[in-house]
Structures are given as C-alpha cells and as structure tokens.
Amino acid sequence: MAKAVKIKKKTEEGLHDFLKSLLDKEIIKGVFILKKMDKTGAVSYSLITDPEEFKKAVPLYPYMPVNAGKALANFTLLGKAEQPIAAILRPCEIRAFVELVKRTQGDFENFLIISLTCGGVLTLKTISEPDQDKLISQYWESVKKAEVFEHTREACQFCEHFLPLNADITVAAVGKKDLDEECLLFLNTPKGEKFAQEASGSSVSEEIETEKVQQLKKKREELKEKYVQQTETGETGMKSLVNVFAPCLGCHGCSHVCPICYCTLCEFDSKTLQYNADGLSSDLKRKGGLKVPSGNLLFHLGRMTHMAVSCISCGMCSDVCPVNIPVATVFSKAGKSLQKVFDYFPGKDAEEPVPGGTYKEEEFAEIGEQ
Amino acid sequence: MNSKYKPNIIAFLCNWCSYTGADLAGTARMKIPSSIKTIRVMCSGRIDALFVLKAFLKGADGVMMMGCHPGDCHYQKGNYNTRRRYVLLDNLFKTLGLEKKRIGLWWVSASEANRYAKVTNEYTEEIKKLGPNPTSEEIFL
Amino acid sequence: MSHQKKEETIIPEKGTVLSAEKGTKRVILDILKKALAENLFDAVLIPAQVPETEAYSWILLQDESLFEWADPLPPVMTVQGGRALSSFSKNGELEQNIAALLRPCEIRAAIELFKLKQVNLKNITLISLDCPGAMPLSNYMSDPQKTKKDFQHILEKWENSESLRPVCQVCQHFSFIDGTAADLHIGLLGDKNKNITLIPSSPKGKKLLDQLEFGTKDSVEKWKTEKQQLANEKIKRIDAFNREWKKKINQANGFFNEFNPCINCHNCMNVCPMCYCQQCYFDSQAINFKPEAYMQKAEQKGALRFPLNTMLFHIGRMSHMVLSCVSCGACEDACPVSIPVSQLFSMVSDQTQKEFKYTPGMNREDALPLQDFTEQEFCEVEVPDECHEKAPEEAK
Numbered sequence: 038m039a040k041a042v043k044i045k046k047k048t049e050e051g052l053h054d055f056l057k058s059l060l061d062k063e064i065i066k067g068v069f070i071l072k073k074m075d076k077t078g079a080v081s082y083s084l085i086t087d088p089e090e091f092k093k094a095v096p097l098y099p100y101m102p103v104n105a106g107k108a109l110a111n112f113t114l115l116g117k118a119e120q121p122i123a124a125i126l127r128p129c130e131i132r133a134f135v136e137l138v139k140r141t142q143g144d145f146e147n148f149l150i151i152s153l154t155c156g157g158v159l160t161l162k163t164i165s166e167p168d169q170d171k172l173i174s175q176y177w178e179s180v181k182k183a184e185v186f187e188h189t190r191e192a193c194q195f196c197e198h199f200l201p202l203n204a205d206i207t208v209a210a211v212g213k214k215d216l217d218e219e220c221l222l223f224l225n226t227p228k229g230e231k232f233a234q235e236a237s238g239s240s241v242s243e244e245i246e247t248e249k250v251q252q253l254k255k256k257r258e259e260l261k262e263k264y265v266q267q268t269e270t271g272e273t274g275m276k277s278l279v280n281v282f283a284p285c286l287g288c289h290g291c292s293h294v295c296p297i298c299y300c301t302l303c304e305f306d307s308k309t310l311q312y313n314a315d316g317l318s319s320d321l322k323r324k325g326g327l328k329v330p331s332g333n334l335l336f337h338l339g340r341m342t343h344m345a346v347s348c349i350s351c352g353m354c355s356d357v358c359p360v361n362i363p364v365a366t367v368f369s370k371a372g373k374s375l376q377k378v379f380d381y382f383p384g385k386d387a388e389e390p391v392p393g394g395t396y397k398e399e400e401f402a403e404i405g406e407q
Numbered sequence: 408m409n410s411k412y413k414p415n416i417i418a419f420l421c422n423w424c425s426y427t428g429a430d431l432a433g434t435a436r437m438k439i440p441s442s443i444k445t446i447r448v449m450c451s452g453r454i455d456a457l458f459v460l461k462a463f464l465k466g467a468d469g470v471m472m473m474g475c476h477p478g479d480c481h482y483q484k485g486n487y488n489t490r491r492r493y494v495l496l497d498n499l500f501k502t503l504g505l506e507k508k509r510i511g512l513w514w515v516s517a518s519e520a521n522r523y524a525k526v527t528n529e530y531t532e533e534i535k536k537l538g539p540n541p542t543s544e545e546i547f548l
Numbered sequence: 549m550s551h552q553k554k555e556e557t558i559i560p561e562k563g564t565v566l567s568a569e570k571g572t573k574r575v576i577l578d579i580l581k582k583a584l585a586e587n588l589f590d591a592v593l594i595p596a597q598v599p600e601t602e603a604y605s606w607i608l609l610q611d612e613s614l615f616e617w618a619d620p621l622p623p624v625m626t627v628q629g630g631r632a633l634s635s636f637s638k639n640g641e642l643e644q645n646i647a648a649l650l651r652p653c654e655i656r657a658a659i660e661l662f663k664l665k666q667v668n669l670k671n672i673t674l675i676s677l678d679c680p681g682a683m684p685l686s687n688y689m690s691d692p693q694k695t696k697k698d699f700q701h702i703l704e705k706w707e708n709s710e711s712l713r714p715v716c717q718v719c720q721h722f723s724f725i726d727g728t729a730a731d732l733h734i735g736l737l738g739d740k741n742k743n744i745t746l747i748p749s750s751p752k753g754k755k756l757l758d759q760l761e762f763g764t765k766d767s768v769e770k771w772k773t774e775k776q777q778l779a780n781e782k783i784k785r786i787d788a789f790n791r792e793w794k795k796k797i798n799q800a801n802g803f804f805n806e807f808n809p810c811i812n813c814h815n816c817m818n819v820c821p822m823c824y825c826q827q828c829y830f831d832s833q834a835i836n837f838k839p840e841a842y843m844q845k846a847e848q849k850g851a852l853r854f855p856l857n858t859m860l861f862h863i864g865r866m867s868h869m870v871l872s873c874v875s876c877g878a879c880e881d882a883c884p885v886s887i888p889v890s891q892l893f894s895m896v897s898d899q900t901q902k903e904f905k906y907t908p909g910m911n912r913e914d915a916l917p918l919q920d921f922t923e924q925e926f927c928e929v930e931v932p933d934e935c936h937e938k939a940p941e942e943a944k
C-alpha cells in the first residue's frame with residue numbers, strides 16, 4: 038500500500054487544478070506540459086509560466102510529439118533549472134531523461150516529476166484524422182478497462198514498463214474505472230508529499246499495482262512476443278534485415294527523434310562514411326551494382342551498437358518513419374537482449390553507469406581464451 | 408564450397424601484444440594463412456564496433472579482434488572495454504539472426520606466436536566451412 | 549559566370565522516334581542496355597525495386613542482370629535523384645562513365661548541387677524523361693498494389709489526377725528542360741504509349757544518339773505539341789494553386805499555423821536535395837541557452853514551446869535554400885505529421901525565384917542568385933522614388 042491523495046474530480050481536471058494552484062501560489066515557477074496548439078489535434082510540449090496560458094494545457098493528452106525527456110534535456114543542457122518546475126512525463130520519457138542525465142546532457146535538480154500509469158500514446162498519424170476526438174475517447178475507455186488499444190504505438194502495445202520509476206507523483210490511470218469521477222495521485226517521494234499538500238483532496242492509502250495493472254502487464258508481454266516474431270529476423274538473418282530496412286530513405290529521422298541519440302553531429306551524417314572515387318570503383322567492380330546512397334544497414338546496425346543498450350522503447354523512431362519501417366520493434370528487441378546480457382535497466386537509476394562506459398574485471402572471463 | 412575458396416579475413420591487432428605476437432610468428436616462420444589481413448591498432452580498445460560492422464557489411468568473411476590478455480593491457484584497462492564491445496556485437500548478431508561466427512575475439516600476448524598461428528589457422532578453417540559472407544554480394548545494403 | 553540570362557535554348561527539331569510496342573519502360577531499358585553493352589557507359593544510375601519487397605531505391609548498375617529490377621519510372625520518388633547522384637560523386641571525379649536517368653526535378657536538383665560543388669558531372673551523362681508526377685510516399689507504403697495500379701493508369705492517360713502529389717499536379721518543369729541541364733531527353737508524350745521520342749539537349753547527347761546509331765533524323769513535332777498542351781493545362785493549375793495558398797496563409801498566423809504539428813524531426817531537411825550541409829545550423833549548439841534564459845522567454849509570453857525554434861528552423865531553412873528549391877516534394881513525403889511543407893516552400897520559392905529572375909537547375913552556367921549581384925539592381929528596395937531616374941553612371 039502506498040500513500041496517495043484522492044481528489045473528487047475528473048482525473049485530468051484534478052491534476053490540472055492541482056498544478057494550477059501550485060502555479061498560482063508560485064510554489065512552482067513553471068510547468069512543463071503538453072499544450073494544445075490550435076483547434077486541430079496538434080499539441081506540443083510547453084514550459085508554461087502564466088496561469089492564464091495554463092488553461093490550454095492538456096496534461097494527459099495521449100500523444101507524444103517529441104520524447105519529453107529529450108526536450109527537458111534540451112532545457113537543462115547548459116545548467117540546472119534555478120527555480121522549481123513541475124514536469125508531466127510518461128514513464129518512458131522519465132527513463133529517457135535519466136539516460137540523458139547520465140550522459141551529462143541534462144539535470145534533474147528542481148524538477149517535480151509527475152507521471153502516470155501509462156496506457157500508451159496514439160500514433161502521430163492519427164492527429165490529422167477527422168474523427169480524432171472519438172478515437173481519444175475510445176482510448177480512455179480502453180485505459181479504464183486496462184486493455185491494449187489498437188491505435189496506440191506498437192512500442193506502447195508491448196511496453197511492460199508502464200509504471201513510472203523516479204516519479205515524485207504518479208497519477209493512477211490504467212485499469213481505473215472511475216477515472217471520470219476521481220483523481221488519484223500516488224505520492225512516491227517526500228518531495229511529492231510536500232507539493233501534494235496543495236492538492237485539495239483527502240489522504241488515502243492505496244495499491245498502485247492493482248490486479249488490472251498486472252493483467253495489462255501480462256497482456257503486453259504476450260504481445261511483445263508476437264510482434265518480435267513478426268519482425269522476423271531469426272531464420273534468414275541478413276536477407277530479412279535487408280528487406281525490413283529496404284524502403285529506408287536515409288532521412289535519419291529515427292536518430293533525430295531518439296532521446297538516446299544526443300550527438301550534435303552523428304557519425305552517419307559525417308563525411309567518414311561517404312564514397313570517394315576509389316571506393317566506389319572497387320565496390321562496383323566487385324558487386325556489379327550498388328544501392329545509392331549506400332550505407333543503409335550500416336547506419337541502422339551502427340546506431341544500434343551506439344544506443345540499443347539504452348533503448349527505453351518509447352517508439353518515437355517508428356512513429357516518425359515516413360516509410361513505416363518497424364524501427365522501434367527491431368531496436369527494442371535488440372535492446373532487451375543487450376540489457377539482459379549486461380544486466381542493465383535503462384532509465385532506472387541516474388547513478389548507474391552505461392554498460393559501454395564501464396566494465397568488471399571478472400566478467401565474461403571465458404571470452405577470448407578459446 | 409570448393410577447397411580452393413580462400414576467405415577474406417580482417418584481423419585487428421593491438422600494437423603491444425597481438426601484433427608483436429603475430430610478428431614473432433612471422434619471424435619464427437610459422438605458417439599463417441594468407442586469408443588474414445591484419446590492421447594494427449594501438450590498443451584493442453581502439454577497435455570501434457563500427458570498424459567491425461563496416462568490415463562485415465563490406466563483405467569480409469570474418470573479422471578478428473585481438474588484444475592483450477585481461478590484466479595485461481598496456482593501457483591498463485583498454486581490453487576490458489574491448490571485451491564488452493565484443494559481447495555487444497556478439498549479442499546483436501545473435502538477436503538479429505546474423506552469422507555470429509563471422510566475428511570473434513581472441514587474446515594473444517606478445518610471446519604467444521604459437522597461439523597466433525593456431526587461432527588464425529583454426530578460424531580460417533572455420534570460415535571456410537561457413538563459406539563466403541552473403542553481404543559481399545548483396546547490392547541493396 | 550554572368551548574371552545575364554543565357555539565350556533560351558531552343559528545343560531541337562530533330563531527334564529519334566522509336567516504337568514503344570514492347571512497352572515504354574522496356575524500350576528505355578533496352579536503350580540503356582545497348583549503351584552499356586557497347587561500353588558507352590560503365591554504369592547506369594536508375595531506380596530499382598528491391599527484390600522480394602515493394603521498396604524502391606536507386607542503384608548504380610553495371611551488371612546487366614540487374615536490369616530485371618530496374619524501373620525507369622517508379623510510382624514514387626524515394627530518395628531524390630539529385631541527392632543519390634551527389635552521394636557518390638561529390639568527392640571528386642569518377643573513374644566510370646555513368647548515365648543517370650532522372651526525373652526533370654531530380655536533374656534540376658543535380659544541376660543546383662553541381663553549382664554548389666556537391667555533384668561532379670565530369671563523367672556523368674544526365675538523361676531526363678517526361679514525368680507524369682509521383683504518388684505520395686505514404687499512400688504507396690500503406691497500399692503499394694493500389695498505388696501502383698493508380699499510377700499505371702496515370703501513366704497511360706497522361707491526365708491530371710488528384711491522387712498525385714500536390715506539387716506534381718502543378719509542376720511546370722515536367723519535361724524537356726530548356727537549358728543546358730540534361731544531355732538527352734526521353735519524351736514519352738506524343739503518340740502516347742506507341743512511340744517514344746529521344747531528343748538530344750547537348751552535343752554529348754547528340755553524340756550518344758549517333759553512337760547508338762539512332763541518329764537525329766525524325767521530327768519531334770508531335771511530342772512537342774502534346775508537351776505544350778500539357779504545359780498549358782499545368783500553368784492554369786499553378787495559378788489557382790498559388791491563389792489558394794496565398795488566401796490560406798494571409799489569415800492571422802496562417803503560415804505559422806500550418807507548421808503547428810511540427811515535431812522537429814528535421815526529416816524535411818534531411819531528404820531535401822538542396823540541404824546538403826553536413827551539419828545544419830539548426831542542429832548545432834549555436835542556438836542553445838541556459839535554463840534561466842528559457843525561463844525568461846517563457847515568462848515574457850506565458851509559455852515557451854519545446855522543442856525550441858521550430859519556426860526559426862523552417863523559415864531559416866527556407867532562407868537558405870528557397871532560391872534553389874526545385875519543388876520536388878521530397879520534404880512533404882518525409883513529413884511524419886503531414887505538414888504540406890513542399891506546397892508552402894514551392895509557393896514561396898515561386899515568388900522569390902521570380903524576384904531574382906532565376907529558375908533553379910535550368911542550365912549549368914547561371915550563377916546562384918546569392919553568389920552574384922549587379923550594382924544597379926534592386927535599388928527600389930533602398931530609395932523607391934529615385935530608383936528609375938538614376939542611370940548607373942550618375943550613381944557614381
């Protein structure tokens with residue numbers, strides 16, 4: 038059982054009011070939150086400081102226009118936040134932020150992190166669909182029932198880490214039938230408790246990992262198996278990898294939106310891998326034909342060696358791919374396997390070093406001696 | 408595969424142990440297969456995962472990473488990083504269904520000329536059994 | 549290079565008319581095969597379907613057996629051809645003689661990249677062809693079979709279709725490029741599907757036709773007439789297109805609102821043939837600030853959007869490449885949130901290019917507008933009233 042606050046309001050409204058009161062009383066100076074851009078479905082993350090402007094905030098809107106962990110790192114790259122700021126992040130976005138903080142690309146200080154038990158986000162493509170509102174209400178119905186909603190990202194459909202880590206406050210959403218009647222905020226840290234004193238609700242003690250949550254976890258694990266098998270690369274290896282990535286335009290959008298790919302100049306955008314006349318001649322002579330621009334698989338596999346071990350499976354990469362390559366599924370699969378080998382949970386603990394940057398003398402002792 | 412098939416193997420050798428070991432093997436007139444093409448790096452820790460991937464995707468039939476035995480690194484700890492990098496590559500190959508045997512890691516010290524000759528010969532035989540790397544003919548990479 | 553516009557290249561009267569009974573694509577491929585067999589080229593750059601998949605990509609083809617997968621006119625434009633050409637020819641002169649079969653907008657992009665020293669044309673023969681337009685990439689990816697069928701239909705009729713990409717529907721440079729851009733043009737219009745017309749557009753192209761023993765004896769009149777008809781229709785459409793967009797963006801914040809869904813993935817820039825910089829200014833650290841600075845900005849407006857500088861990126865990119873924009877539509881195809889990027893850029897480039905009397909990619913001699921100036925020009929932006937009275941000598 039965990040400490041919680043129960044507010045007798047619709048969940049999104051309760052959270053909204055709670056944050057607004059923090060802002061009104063200047064307990065926090067700003068809120069990092071999703072905001073509606075206009076009448077269409079477009080949303081973007083915004084740092085809101087004006088309580089009036091805060092009315093446009095939609096804290097639990099089921100879209101991820103950018104991975105907010107990346108946006109927060111953008112904000113704190115050159116220093117920590119000087120004043121307290123509340124940030125509403127999805128569990129994978131917190132994990133992304135932790136991974137970035139680890140790489141000295143951001144700073145955790147002065148953030149009140151609020152998250153939710155996450156039902157996933159809808160794909161970006163659905164933003165321009167005419168019946169988007171209907172889709173969103175269907176989404177919330179499925180969250181209440183702790184179901185997997187078909188229009189959410191593939192990466193969300195098989196995400197088993199939808200209970201947030203490192204959040205000060207967790208909003209109960211998955212499997213909560215009375216989402217429209219009450220707002221339940223779990224207080225995970227003393228910091229969360231302190232801020233929650235401003236919430237006009239009653240203190241209760243509740244279970245965060247309800248039966249429904251466990252059910253969803255199981256469902257998603259099963260789906261994961263299914264999807265991974267669909268993106269089948271086991272039997273035929275190289276050929277099927279070539280085919281999966283065949284439509285790639287080389288736009289590198291996947292790397293651009295990836296929170297872990299933080300490099301300012303990516304190796305694969307640099308000159309090192311470009312053809313010169315000699316290289317072209319020898320490859321052409323040998324093969325009788327070349328795909329150009331070349332280096333398509335080298336980019337994807339190379340990027341994988343760089344970031345897959347820290348892949349937090351947010352699914353941004355698949356969502357921005359203009360040619361529908363299931364990037365997230367392949368990377369998530371590779372990532373899970375690497376994380377097991379190195380006994381690493383990305384985004385769990387900012388103090389834990391990245392596997393590529395550390396070693397133990399006694400590990401893998403049998404390797405290299407054969 | 409016919410017996411005349413000569414594989415194309417890229418070997419990355421660290422300057423202080425493996426390269427010296429290979430040198431000793433040469434001086435001692437040990438038989439080293441001509442399929443091995445050596446590239447010297449200062450430390451096996453310099454072997455970027457991309458070097459290996461690039462060699463593999465450009466059609467090398469095998470890629471060998473070689474360095475000092477753990478604890479013997481000239482730079483104290485470079486080879487521990489190499490080992491992790493190899494584990495990473497090995498695991499990626501396994502997960503993606505690529506031919507794992509096309510990459511490998513061996514520790515060869517400066518005095519182990521015998522071992523250098525042994526592992527290069529063994530690996531060449533192994534690759535011969537495996538046949539040419541399909542990436543060498545794949546156009547749509 | 550001089551700013552004066554070169555004399556209009558006149559479309560040659562003579563070329564070769566070949567029967568296309570075997571199918572247009574077949575005939576084009578046979579010509580290339582022949583050229584390759586006779587060692588007129590060492591390799592051909594051509595779109596191809598990746599075996600076992602529905603995906604298209606560019607291949608540099610040397611081995612004749614690969615023609616099996618080649619498709620001179622695929623339903624979609626995947627990577628912009630100018631970009632594909634640049635990817636292997638930017639680092640110096642090639643050892644091979646290469647023929648590149650590109651759509652007209654891809655040829656024009658290649659020429660712009662040539663001026664920017666990102667393409668080396670020394671051993672490259674550019675071959676353009678009449679282009680019916682391309683289908684939106686997202687449609688193709690979600691239903692390849694249907695899109696292929698629709699495209700085939702368009703290719704047979706050469707009529708406008710709403711299912712083409714919007715910029716293709718209003719494209720003004722879908723055929724022979726009146727300039728020194730390409731070496732040879734393949735006309736598919738004129739006796740549609742029965743004949744194809746080969747029109748040399750440079751001495752190199754003429755020589756190629758002679759070497760292939762096609763010569764230049766046939767009249768190209770039929771092709772020319774049909775091309776003109778199609779061009780006239782397209783001119784009408786582009787006027788309507790520009791009017792409509794202007795009306796839309798003249799509303800308050802109209803232009804900005806179109807970019808509201810932008811998620812800053814920079815896909816549009818990464819696929820743009822003209823955005824060739826290795827490191828884009830908008831990806832650099834030059835626009836990073838400390839958190840306090842961001843807080844201040846947020847407090848000024850009540851809220852600050854993240855990621856930052858989304859509009860700066862689009863307008864900044866526009867200022868960098870709009871004079872060379874060939875309206876190929878690659879940006880729109882790559883946008884994951886369906887922003888009409890290429891329509892907006894195309895509309896703006898149409899106006900700015902007119903201002904500079906510059907049409908990108910038409911010939912190899914015209915200087916890029918921002919690399920060139922005359923002392924007399926644009927005085928109306930400084931002293932509007934005195935502008936036309938002052939002769940250049942008096943101005944001294």
